[in-house]
Amino acid sequence: MERTLIIAKPDAVQRGLIGEIIxxxxxxxxxxxxxxxxxxxxxxxxxxxxxHVDKDFYAGLEQFMKSSPVVLMAWEGxxxxxxxRNLVGATNPRQADPGSIRGDLAIGAGRNLIHASDSAATxxxxxxxxxxxxxxxxxxxxxxxxxxxxxxxx
Ligand code: IDP
Ligand code: MG
Numbered sequence: 001m002e003r004t005l006i007i008a009k010p011d012a013v014q015r016g017l018i019g020e021i022i023x024x025x026x027x028x029x030x031x032x033x034x035x036x037x038x039x040x041x042x043x044x045x046x047x048x049x050x051x052h053v054d055k056d057f058y059a060g061l062e063q064f065m066k067s068s069p070v071v072l073m074a075w076e077g078x079x080x081x082x083x084x085r086n087l088v089g090a091t092n093p094r095q096a097d098p099g100s101i102r103g104d105l106a107i108g109a110g111r112n113l114i115h116a117s118d119s120a121a122t123x124x125x126x127x128x129x130x131x132x133x134x135x136x137x138x139x140x141x142x143x144x145x146x147x148x149x150x151x152x153x154x
Contacts, residue, residue, distance in 0.1 A: 005126035007115035008071040034074035034136045
């Protein structure tokens with residue numbers, strides 16, 4: 001099953017929006033398979049944001065991401081990367097659709113509350129880089145049936 005990494009960024013922690021973020025993903029019907037709090041260091045951030053390290057905003061981004069602990073989550077579900085990116089909204093919260101997490105709750109691109117993996121391959125890789133195998137859980141979830149691919153065929 002497809003997986004995605006969510007990081008509730010320092011602004012989500014500081015603003016008390018961790019529960020709101022979890023709630024929106026839970027209500028979509030996705031399955032939480034791993035969660036922990038962590039302080040991200042420079043090496044982790046340079047690796048996670050490798051595509052952005054040369055950009056103007058990177059120094060500020062790294063400083064911000066180190067400014068408080070974050071909450072790391074692994075979520076699972078049928079094509080969950082697509083679902084979660086839509087729930088999260090555009091990178092610039094002012095352009096994010098109303099109803100999305102960023103569209104409803106944030107204003108600045110540098111304080112957009114949440115990281116979400118951007119492809120199925122990235123989701124697998126990011127979950128593996130932030131979670132040990134024993135920190136990820138496999139379990140049945142009763143209402144999970146509605147997000148299986150099978151439901152699109154009936
Ligand atoms: P994403 O988080 O929507 O995938 P990316 O383009 O991958 O967006 O950028 C990664 C992160 O870098 C953003 O979530 C945001 O925190 C930060 N960022 C991107 N563009 C800007 C910018 O123009 N100013 C400040 N921070 C930015
Ligand atoms: Mg990105």
